[in-house]
Amino acid sequence: MQSLEKFEKLGLKENLLKVLAELKFTNPTDIQEKSIPLVLEGKNVIGSASTGSGKTLAFGAGIFNITQIGKGVQALVLVPTRELCEQDAKSLKFFSKNYGFNIAEVYGGVSLENQVRKIKISEIVVGTPGRILDHLRRGSLNFERLKILVLDEADRMVDMGFLPDVEKIIQACPKERQNLMFSATISQDVEYIARKYMGKTVNISAESNVDPSKLEQIFYDVPTSVKFSLLFHLLKEEKSDLVMVFCNTRRNADTIANNLKRFGLEAVAIHGGLAQNKRSNIMENFHSSKTKILICTDVAARGLDIKGVSHVYNYDIPPSIQEYIHRIGRTARAGKDGKAVNIISKNDYMNFQNIREDSKTEIKQKELPEFETVNPRFSQDKYSDSRRSFGGRSSGRSGGRSFGGRDRETGRFSRGRDSDRSYGRSSGGRDRGTGRSFGGRSDSRSSRYSSGSRDYKDSRDERSHSRGRSFGGRSSGRSGGRSFGGRDSSGGRSDSRRSHTKSNVRRYRNER
Structure with a gap:
């Protein structure tokens, strides 16, 4: 396993190295190189890393290192969404296949009883805060033997209002444990969790896996009445691989997806209002490219590692630079070109101006193409x-408030x-x-x-x-x-x- 020399130097065990050889991994990512040695030493680690950076392997290595078969639940990975729960669990199951661990996925929208049976035979639990609390209250889950707690996408859990639930869960854990936290951004609330519950920590920051030189960021400024028409035109005319269109609400996501279908484009909406089996099927089809256009909300898409996304469209502009960074970080990965397209109208001006002022990269205004208007429902x-x-x-x-550049006299938009x-x-x-x-x-x-x-x-x-x-x-x-x-x-x-x-x-x- 000469090609795995760099992973061997990080201290990974033979069982995991064999899986990495099967995956043809040769070089650790930045977050893996910085965090794995610390995790294996038993340190409490706070890692600033984005989706797709390889953090699952980083905390997985620590979990596998101290978990024993048949000794009850010894590791908890807490995540904000069902989709991320499924994704993390799937990755951990594959990485640990030579260890023989049982891994339980615990999230809402599915049978509690089936989860209870799975928890009883599992050493590792991956779950969302609400459903983990349900099992704690029922007594079907206890952390008496817990050795390691992982908070994945901690900033998103806070953004979604899970901070009180996260605190209750942490308080139910043994005081003597290893703590790992991974977050795309380190907000004040994330720092609060670390200070209050994690003890002495080591902070690391990984380079973004998005190549800024490969990412083109543009915007179009149009009347609200033709906003959908422009999106429809761009989706038809732009050469693309997988496409993600972001909306701020479930209603908008459904509306855009339904109207795209009416006009002949196969698009599917995903958000928290859908049943779990439907969400799983949608993501499976998108991963396999059976579906090419995904209309999504931030909640449903957060933390998902989806390869092959060439275009990200912001049909609604997010309220913060953090959300904007999370969205556009889906494309321009692994040396491939990517495009982030913002379609703005009056309702978006305030959010967009704030994002442009906070952004470290230029978002260029594009000349509007010639396009046919359609009447959406x-x-x-x-x-x-x-x-x-x-x-x-x-x-x-x-058209409308100009975002093409700053005013030459005032320096303002x-x-x-x-x-x-x-x-x-x-x-x-x-x-x-x-x-x-x-x-x-x-x-x-x-x-x-x-x-x-x-x-x-x-x-x-x-x-x-x-x-x-x-x-x-x-x-x-x-x-x-x-x-x-x-x-x-x-x-x-x-x-x-x-x-x-x-x-x-x-x-x-x-x-x-």
Whole structure:
């Protein structure tokens, strides 16, 4: 096993080295090289490492080193999500196949009784905080013989509100134990856990496994009313391998996936609202490339190591730079090129400006391509399937608030005027506003779109004049329901000949 010399020097045992030889591993990753010797010495380690950095092998080596067969649960790996639980358990089972350990996966959405039976014969448990607490309360899980506690993706557990649960679990563990914590970012709350519960620690930081020179970050600035149309166009036209599209809410993820299917693109949504067996099937199909486009929320995708992702789209801009880094870190791995595409409109401006100011890399504004607009269905509303040609190339100037660069005089990002121009005419009723009505039939004539010629006005003008496309129905001169970009001055009630229920005029909001 000459090729495994570097792993041998880290102190790994023969049983694990044989598995690494089978996997054709030759060089340890940065986090493995820095952490494995410390872990094997029994140190409490805090590792700053991103998804796909090889940390599972790092903490797995420590677990295998001190665990004995048939002595009860001796190792607990705590993770934030079901998918990461399955992923970590699968990796640990493979790495430990020459040891003979039993490993239990413990998460919600599946039978407690089946888990109880598995826990009874297991030495290692990988689980989510909520379900681990369930078993502790039932008495089906105890940590009397626990030797090592691992917190994987600790920052995400805190972000998801699991800190109280994590503390309860830690308090149920023996005081004499080894502690390992791995986190993409070390927040104040993560530091609090370390100070309070981990004793003396060794902190290490691994280099990112994302190659910045291979990652292109761009953004398009468009009216909300054509945001989906641009995404649809890019997914059709961009040459890609696997694609991940991020949304901030479950509702948005479902909506985008359903509309992409309507227009002929096979896409699947994954989020915490789906049954566990369905989520597992979705991820299996994505890993095997049976599904090429995954629409996801941060919660569902966090911590998953997915190879072959060439494009990451932010349909909704995340609220923090940390979430942004987690998202774009899915691509440009292992020396391959990657692309992070941000599609922004008014609701995204604040988040995006904060991210650009905090980002250490440049996010360039791209000239809008020529694309056809489509009429997506939002929520449970039923809209027409008509399409319009969206002609004209962008002159490169920003529509809406400009993010293309800083103002030459003030050094600040400029804010343009904000009034969406008409993109066509509705035959459902004469539209005296500037937005196109989606309730009536589409006129055969199309308008030419140029972001350089759009003249945005402030959002307060939009509220009073209903700028942006109307989604309520046939327009009679004002808004046909609440506008996609802002609130209708008439209170969201259409003046058209058709009345609509409240569900048909609900604003498509960027909710978390």
